[in-house]
Amino acid sequence: MSPLYGGIEAGGTKFVCAVGTGPEDIRAEIRFPTASPADTIQKAVDFFREQQEIMRRPLAAIGIAAFGPLDPDRTSPTFGYITSTPKPGWQNADLAGEVARALNLPVGFDTDVNGAALAEGRWGAAQGLDTVLYLTIGTGFGGGGLVGGQLMHGLIHPEMGHIRIPHDRLRDPFEGACPYHGDCLEGLAAGPALEKRWGARAETLPPEHPAWDLEAHYLALGLHNYICTLSPQRIIMGGGVMSQPQLFPLVRAKTAELLNGYVQSPQILENIDEYIVPPALGAQAGVLGAFALAKDTL
C-alpha cells in the first residue's frame, strides 16, 4: 500500500488541503479562506485528523507549499515560518511547526512555486528535466524551480518578480506598483499593475487591447533575463494573468526576438512553443506540489 500524503496549498487568499498520493488519486479536498494563522492552521489540522479517522490509516507526511517570504532551510531555527510578509498576523507565523506538532507527522515545507515546479517535474510539463523554471503571474509575480535537480533556495529563496527591467516611460508612463521597487517586473506586469495602469481588472480587458502587447513585452524581458541567468530547460508560466490565451504566442515571439539568436539551442531557435509552456497540472499544481514536498521529506 503506497503511503498516503496530506498536502496544504497555503495561499495568501485561500488554503487548499488534500489527502492522496498523486494526480490520479486525490481522495479528499477542502478549501477555506486564509484567516488568522491560529484559526487557519486549526482548520487544516482538523481536516487531516478527520481524514485519518475516515480512512482508518495514518498519513505518512504532510507537505506545505506556501506563500512567502518563508524560511525553507531545515537547519534554521525559523524553518517552516512565514517570515516578513505584509499579510496581517502572518509575520513570523510558525506554519510548518504548528502543523507538525499538532499532527505528530513529518512536514515538508517550501514556496508555492517550488512546490509547483516539483509537481510539474514529477507528473506534468517538466518530466525528465533537471533545470526548470516555474513562474506564476497573478496578484504577485513569483518564481522558483529546480536547478541541477535541486529546488532553488540559497540565501533564502528566489524573489524573481522583483528583477529590474528596461521601462520605456514614453511608451508606458505608469510608474509601477511595487511598494519596494516601483517599476520592477512585478511592479509593471503583475495583476495589480495591469489594473492600476488601465483602470480595469486584467480579466476584463479584451484580447486585442494594447495591454496585452505591453504585458508580453515585459514578460519577455523577464524571460530573457531568467534564460541568461539560469539557462532553464523549460519555463512554465501559470497564474491568473497567464490564463489569457493570447499571451503565450506573444511572449514566445518577443522572447526569441530579444534573445536574437544568442542562445544557440534548438529548444529556443526552433521549438519555443514547447519551451515556454502553461502548467500541465493546472489548478492541481498547488496540492500536488504539497504531496511531492511531503514525499520528499521522508
Place this chain on the structure above:
Amino acid sequence: MSPLYGGIEAGGTKFVCAVGTGPEDIRAEIRFPTASPADTIQKAVDFFREQQEIMRRPLAAIGIAAFGPLDPDRTSPTFGYITSTPKPGWQNADLAGEVARALNLPVGFDTDVNGAALAEGRWGAAQGLDTVLYLTIGTGFGGGGLVGGQLMHGLIHPEMGHIRIPHDRLRDPFEGACPYHGDCLEGLAAGPALEKRWGARAETLPPEHPAWDLEAHYLALGLHNYICTLSPQRIIMGGGVMSQPQLFPLVRAKTAELLNGYVQSPQILENIDEYIVPPALGAQAGVLGAFALAKDTL
C-alpha cells in the same frame, strides 16, 4: 600519495596549463597565447606529457575551465566542444576530446566561471556554501556558480552578462557594445563598453572619474537581478574591471539601495561587505578551477 591533476585555464587570449593538487601545491605552470585550436591544444598536450616524464608519474585527470559558449553536458555528442564562439577557428573545436585522446586521461570540462566558482568553494571565498555566484567582468561579462551544490548548466550554461537592465539614455547616451543585444549588461558594463563610452581604456580612467559611478550603477542593477533570481549566499566578482578597488564599496552601496530592504537577510542588510567580495584565489582561480574539475571527473 594524493592524485596529481593537470589543469587548463583556456581563455580567449591565453592558455594557462598547470600541474598540481591545489593552491599550495602548483608544481609547474606554462602560459601561451591562444592561437589555432590545433597548435594551442598541441602545446598543452606537450606540456602535460613532459611533466609526466619529469615527475615520473602519470596525472590522474585533466580539468579544463574554458571560454565559451561551450558544451558541458557529458551526455551530449558535442560534450567538450567550444561551440558558437566568434573567435576565429574555434567554432565547434573539440577541445576536451582532443586533450583526452592525446593524453588518454579522463577530462573534466566546464566554463571558466563555473571552474572558478568551484575553486572558490573548495579553497577560497565560498567555502561551506552551496549557492554561490561567480562573476567576471573584463573583456566580456560572464557568470556561473553553484546552486544547491551543483554547477549551473541547464539548457546549455548561463550567459549572465546578457541580461537586460534599465538604461537611462539621458544620463548615458552610449548605445551599448553588445553585437547581439546592444545595451544588455555586458554591452553597457564590460571593458569594451567602458573604452567606447569614454574613449580611453578602463584602467587609464582615474578613480574619481564619473565612469566608475556609472559602472557601479550598472553592476548593482545586475546584482539586484541575480540576487532576486538565484538568491546566492555570496557573490564573488573578479576580472580586469573589478581590479579597480573603488568599485566594491560603490557596488555594495548601490545594490543595497536598489534592493531597498526587500530581501530580509542579515548578509545583505548588515553584512554586505562580506556578501559581495573579490575572489580569494585571485589570478590562480582559473587553474585551480581546472584542478577541481579534474578531481570531480574521477
